[in-house]
Amino acid sequence: MKLDFGFIWTAFIALLPAVPTALAITAVSVFCGLIIGTAVAVIRLYKVPVLYPIASAYVTVIRGTPMLTHLFIIYFGLPMLIDGATDSLGLSFRSVSIPMIGFAYISFSITAGAYMSEVVRSGLLAVNRGQIEAAYSIGMTTFQAMRRIILPQAFAASLPNLSNMVIGMLHGSTLAFTVSVVEINAKAQIVATTNWKFFEAYLAAALLFWGLTFLIERLTALAERRFNLYNRGGVS
Amino acid sequence: MIKLTQIRKSFGRNEVLKGIDLTVEKGEVVAILGPSGSGKTTLLRCINYLEKPNEGRIVIDDFSVQCRRPDKKAIHTLRQKTAMVFQQYNLFKHKTALENVMEGLFVVKKISKDEARIRSIELLEKVGLGNKLDSYPSELSGGQQQRVGIARALALNPEVILFDEPTSALDPELVGEVLAVIRKIAKEGITMIIVTHEMGFAQDVASHVVFMDEGVIVEQGKPNELFTSPKEERTKQFLKRITPEAAYSI
Ligand SMILES: Nc1ncnc2c1ncn2[C@@H]1O[C@H](COP(=O)(O)OP(=O)(O)OP(=O)(O)O)[C@@H](O)[C@H]1O
Numbered sequence: 019m020k021l022d023f024g025f026i027w028t029a030f031i032a033l034l035p036a037v038p039t040a041l042a043i044t045a046v047s048v049f050c051g052l053i054i055g056t057a058v059a060v061i062r063l064y065k066v067p068v069l070y071p072i073a074s075a076y077v078t079v080i081r082g083t084p085m086l087t088h089l090f091i092i093y094f095g096l097p098m099l100i101d102g103a104t105d106s107l108g109l110s111f112r113s114v115s116i117p118m119i120g121f122a123y124i125s126f127s128i129t130a131g132a133y134m135s136e137v138v139r140s141g142l143l144a145v146n147r148g149q150i151e152a153a154y155s156i157g158m159t160t161f162q163a164m165r166r167i168i169l170p171q172a173f174a175a176s177l178p179n180l181s182n183m184v185i186g187m188l189h190g191s192t193l194a195f196t197v198s199v200v201e202i203n204a205k206a207q208i209v210a211t212t213n214w215k216f217f218e219a220y221l222a223a224a225l226l227f228w229g230l231t232f233l234i235e236r237l238t239a240l241a242e243r244r245f246n247l248y249n250r251g252g253v254s
Numbered sequence: 255m256i257k258l259t260q261i262r263k264s265f266g267r268n269e270v271l272k273g274i275d276l277t278v279e280k281g282e283v284v285a286i287l288g289p290s291g292s293g294k295t296t297l298l299r300c301i302n303y304l305e306k307p308n309e310g311r312i313v314i315d316d317f318s319v320q321c322r323r324p325d326k327k328a329i330h331t332l333r334q335k336t337a338m339v340f341q342q343y344n345l346f347k348h349k350t351a352l353e354n355v356m357e358g359l360f361v362v363k364k365i366s367k368d369e370a371r372i373r374s375i376e377l378l379e380k381v382g383l384g385n386k387l388d389s390y391p392s393e394l395s396g397g398q399q400q401r402v403g404i405a406r407a408l409a410l411n412p413e414v415i416l417f418d419e420p421t422s423a424l425d426p427e428l429v430g431e432v433l434a435v436i437r438k439i440a441k442e443g444i445t446m447i448i449v450t451h452e453m454g455f456a457q458d459v460a461s462h463v464v465f466m467d468e469g470v471i472v473e474q475g476k477p478n479e480l481f482t483s484p485k486e487e488r489t490k491q492f493l494k495r496i497t498p499e500a501a502y503s504i
């Protein structure tokens with residue numbers, strides 16, 4: 019067998035149009051996951067009544083089941099739910115008008131939220147208790163203390179784990195091909211069907227993923243330098 | 255005037271404060287002394303409501319909180335009327351010295367950013383840190399951090415500033431600079447309650463000294479009375495253990 023380097027390059031170029039799809043899935047799931055995860059982490063850490071058991075159940079169920087299963091359950095279950103609801107409300111909306119990628123957005127956000135809650139929780143735990151006490155002592159409300167003092171520090175502390183999450187979700191976005199979303203892997207398969215050079219096509223996909231991951235790592239390093247500016251001294 | 259009545263606090267079955275009554279007049283500097291574990295920190299934290307007292311009443315001028323069933327708003331008001339200087343400084347790590355002082359003015363008191371900045375710079379100059387405005391806490395020495403902590407407390411213009419062993423985490427050569435700042439603001443007539451083990455300092459700055467042991471106030475009075483002729487046996491023993499030479503460590 020001979021490797022067709024020329025075709026690796028051709029495939030690489032052909033894969034580029036799928037990059038925005040992969041990045042969109044990653045960005046949406048990480049962003050929504052961060053919001054869900056922050057809420058869940060705060061609820062669990064401060065043992066908010068009523069919501070606390072719900073949040074804990076969410077985390078163990080989602081982390082206890084594969085991401086692909088979430089996708090299938092949302093893909094097959096959500097349309098039934100939506101159509102049932104719109105039917106009984108007499109609305110004309112039908113689930114078929116939801117684009118395929120929408121299912122990936124929803125299901126991966128739910129997946130990311132559960133993992134992200136642990137990322138945020140570890141960040142919150144890294145913030146010294148004295149910080150919130152100092153915030154209270156100058157008369158801040160819990161909300162002000164969270165937003166201005168605790169969360170910014172927790173965010174800085176969770177950057178390394180956060181970058182892990184982003185990389186994980188980027189690679190996880192390949193699962194969207196199972197619901198007919200043409201992301202990078204699916205595109206590689208399509209490219210290869212013209213001449214059956216699957217190996218070259220997937221090598222090109224691997225290169226592309228590696229490049230994107232490298233970019234994420236560099237961006238994290240920059241962000242860490244920016245957000246951890248305050249740790250630069252070393253006196254105390 | 256600050257008036258504490260029958261403040262009680264338990265952690266589980268361990269009763270740490272067993273009914274504290276204390277009145278502090280405006281402009282008074284009260285030093286609280288006592289052995290480790292006697293409840294000094296807990297008392298200060300109760301006044302700032304960082305710890306919820308089980309029972310008792312806190313009155314500051316015409317504002318009053320019933321500790322057993324306080325409403326959120328009362329706690330918030332109480333915290334605005336009091337300020338705390340922590341043993342471990344607890345400066346906001348991700349904010350510069352200037353931002354640490356501005357934070358309360360800008361976020362809590364809703365003063366405009368420009369005005370808050372001007373006032374904060376004045377305060378940092380007062381504590382001798384006019385040249386460290388843009389330093390992060392990690393770039394400051396312990397003594398400098400604590401002076402920022404004092405400026406942050408002063409900024410809120412509170413009715414009382416609570417100091418919990420403000421110098422005990424400091425290297426001996428840094429203690430002096432912090433005590434000098436406290437001494438300076440004491441002269442300006444700001445009401446202060448200071449928990450300290452610096453006997454010399456307590457003796458010459460405090461206008462009133464309180465000796466606590468096992469969750470009760472054993473004895474209180476003018477500094478020279480309490481230091482030279484304590485009435486209670488427990489006070490005598492405590493003062494004997496802390497030798498005057500060691501106390502004058504400034
Ligand atoms: N959060 C807490 N949970 C349980 N027990 C506590 C808590 N905080 C304080 N205590 C207990 O309350 C008692 C009084 O503690 P406190 O810190 O008020 O003493 P202190 O007089 O400030 O002592 P020190 O001089 O060592 O600072 C101690 O027995 C301590 O173990």
Ligand SMILES: [Mg+2]
Binds near residue numbers: 296
């Ligand atoms: Mg203490």
